[in-house]
Amino acid sequence: MRFLLIEDNMSLAKATIDRLSLDxxxxxxxxxxxxxxGFVSTTEYDLILLDIMLPxxxxxxxxxxxxxxxxxxxxxxxxxxxxxxxxxxILDLGADDYITKPFDFAELEARCRAVLRRxxxxxxxxxxxxxxxxxxxxxxxxxxQDTIHLRNRELRLFEVFASAPDQIFSKSKLLDRLFSYDxxxxxxxxxxxxxxxxxxxxxxxxxxVTDRGLGYRLSIx
Amino acid sequence: xxxxxxxxxxxxxxxxxxxxxxxAVLAIALFFIVxxxxxxxxxxxxxxILAAAVSAILDTTSVRDGEIQLDLxxxxxxxxxxxxxxxxxxxxxxxxxxxTGYSDLPVVTKDDSFGPWFDTxxxxxxxxRIVTAQRRLASGETPLAVExxxxxxxxxxxxxxxxxxQSAAALGTGFFVSVAVLALLAARSSISPILRLTQSVSRxxxxxxxxxxxxxxxxxxxLVAALNSxxxxxxxxxxxxxxxxxxxAHRVRTPLATVRTQAEITYRRVEKDENRASIREMIRAxxxxxxxAGQMLDHxxxxxxxxxxxxxxxxxxxxxxxxxxxxxxxxxxxxxxLVLEQQGAASTIGDTILLQSALRNILDNAIKYSPADSVITxxxxxxxxxxxxxxxxxxxxxPIDDAERLKSRFARGANVEGVIGSGLGLTIADEVARAHGGxxxxxxxxxxxxxCVTLSFPLQ
Numbered sequence: 001m002r003f004l005l006i007e008d009n010m011s012l013a014k015a016t017i018d019r020l021s022l023d024x025x026x027x028x029x030x031x032x033x034x035x036x037x038g039f040v041s042t043t044e045y046d047l048i049l050l051d052i053m054l055p056x057x058x059x060x061x062x063x064x065x066x067x068x069x070x071x072x073x074x075x076x077x078x079x080x081x082x083x084x085x086x087x088x089x090i091l092d093l094g095a096d097d098y099i100t101k102p103f104d105f106a107e108l109e110a111r112c113r114a115v116l117r118r119x120x121x122x123x124x125x126x127x128x129x130x131x132x133x134x135x136x137x138x139x140x141x142x143x144x145q146d147t148i149h150l151r152n153r154e155l156r157l158f159e160v161f162a163s164a165p166d167q168i169f170s171k172s173k174l175l176d177r178l179f180s181y182d183x184x185x186x187x188x189x190x191x192x193x194x195x196x197x198x199x200x201x202x203x204x205x206x207x208x209v210t211d212r213g214l215g216y217r218l219s220i221x
Numbered sequence: 222x223x224x225x226x227x228x229x230x231x232x233x234x235x236x237x238x239x240x241x242x243x244x245a246v247l248a249i250a251l252f253f254i255v256x257x258x259x260x261x262x263x264x265x266x267x268x269x270i271l272a273a274a275v276s277a278i279l280d281t282t283s284v285r286d287g288e289i290q291l292d293l294x295x296x297x298x299x300x301x302x303x304x305x306x307x308x309x310x311x312x313x314x315x316x317x318x319x320x321t322g323y324s325d326l327p328v329v330t331k332d333d334s335f336g337p338w339f340d341t342x343x344x345x346x347x348x349x350r351i352v353t354a355q356r357r358l359a360s361g362e363t364p365l366a367v368e369x370x371x372x373x374x375x376x377x378x379x380x381x382x383x384x385x386x387q388s389a390a391a392l393g394t395g396f397f398v399s400v401a402v403l404a405l406l407a408a409r410s411s412i413s414p415i416l417r418l419t420q421s422v423s424r425x426x427x428x429x430x431x432x433x434x435x436x437x438x439x440x441x442x443x444l445v446a447a448l449n450s451x452x453x454x455x456x457x458x459x460x461x462x463x464x465x466x467x468x469x470a471h472r473v474r475t476p477l478a479t480v481r482t483q484a485e486i487t488y489r490r491v492e493k494d495e496n497r498a499s500i501r502e503m504i505r506a507x508x509x510x511x512x513x514a515g516q517m518l519d520h521x522x523x524x525x526x527x528x529x530x531x532x533x534x535x536x537x538x539x540x541x542x543x544x545x546x547x548x549x550x551x552x553x554x555x556x557x558x559l560v561l562e563q564q565g566a567a568s569t570i571g572d573t574i575l576l577q578s579a580l581r582n583i584l585d586n587a588i589k590y591s592p593a594d595s596v597i598t599x600x601x602x603x604x605x606x607x608x609x610x611x612x613x614x615x616x617x618x619x620p621i622d623d624a625e626r627l628k629s630r631f632a633r634g635a636n637v638e639g640v641i642g643s644g645l646g647l648t649i650a651d652e653v654a655r656a657h658g659g660x661x662x663x664x665x666x667x668x669x670x671x672x673c674v675t676l677s678f679p680l681q
Contacts, residue, residue, distance in 0.1 A: 102478030
């Protein structure tokens, strides 16, 4: 996905860009509202991450002035202020959601997915893998006439595989993507979810292959 | 929150008492002045008539052959009887001899003037006004004085005075009553600007700290100016507190966000298990401190807002639906299903942000302590004048013996090892419920495992 990150704190912005890049996203960074206006007028984004407190103005005024332009692009406001004090008005002014700093990137991803789903997806959400059509937004697999609804973790796991077919992912990497740091899940849990995906993919040309001692990969026959 | 106001005295009462005392003094003075004027007038007119009558009698006296000749004129007595039916007495003396009339009628002590001389005395058990006049008549070589004394009782005058006194008393009473009515009106009208000001201030919402704009009498300008400047200072201080809380959150959380993000990146890059374990610990610690900081600041904001409670009508079904929508992504991450069960309309009066905060905290708790792949139910219901928001999870449940303690600050259950929390969530929910006249109930599910937490608010 292509993100526009509007954030004035440089070290936080840099870390956020690096972190989002790890998941394969492309991020443009605007330090202030003036820069942001420039980016928005020239580029289409899948999602805008908007800090509410900025040096040259309140993020709310950005929401107000771009309401029409933002019709096609969802905005998630980021705020470091008290949730009780700051959320008023953010949603009223047209942000699709908000998230409180510091945030878990898994939560950000979940919110992005929810926001995009609410907005209704577009063609870029659909990946064809052999005879499997994967819609990452609605979380469905279409194999021939069958439509399978993936549960949240199945979806996130399959998304990892689908983003890079034939790439090997170690159990521990997959664990990181699926469970939060305080859940204390073991690598057995990955085997459970991989098992479920294999059942869903049975009868299609897509298959999750075990590379002993290395991990798993998605292979298209 | 209403502080006790000490009152001493009443402007209206003081005004009334002063005006009524003044009116009473004036009414009594009026009574006595009218009475004494009337008495004076009555006495003067009696004296004038007595003087005229006595001089009419004197006019008829003459001396013939050394004898006094006297013809009591009818007109003199009719003059006297005009006033009333008072009895009249007379005595005529010539030189040292008594001529006619009542011989025992006393004579007024004469002074150096020419007379007539008046006096008031008692004669035949009655108070009488008595007059004596003289005229010198030639008799032989030496002129001799003929002296006429005339007395009249004062019954008529007393009756008249009584009537005048009664009239004066009625006049005084009427004056007093009309002044009292005027005083009441004046007191009310001079109090009314104060009452209007009171109403305009007390009708305001808790956040309405605008200066008083309605015109007031200029005597009240210093009071209103002081009030306005006080409200201005209060507004500034409220704004500053609110901004401080928000800024404090910003200052604490932004660097934490950087650290957390960097830690996540590092975690994804390192391979060695022990390094990964220690980074995981780091992230947990960051989450713990940022959550604690956030909740403390939220708690400060909640405390601040409960002191200045807003009063809006809140549809709890809509609030619950919005909150479920908001927390859905979080629950979904752990494959927890949030189910909203709405059992009829339920609304209350209060501060939306506070209610959201309370509900978010109990739902957050439910999500945190629920096992993956489970269901959390939020039930909106009402009974006996209360609306209830009940979360029910399938988690580890609560140590119920400890239920009351869990509502206090930083208290955490004995069975929460390994779950990040600050111990402020239930405190916030409890304080919000109580600020709205409601309560927080902590229990375990009657059937099966899990906790059951209920926020109750009075129905609108």
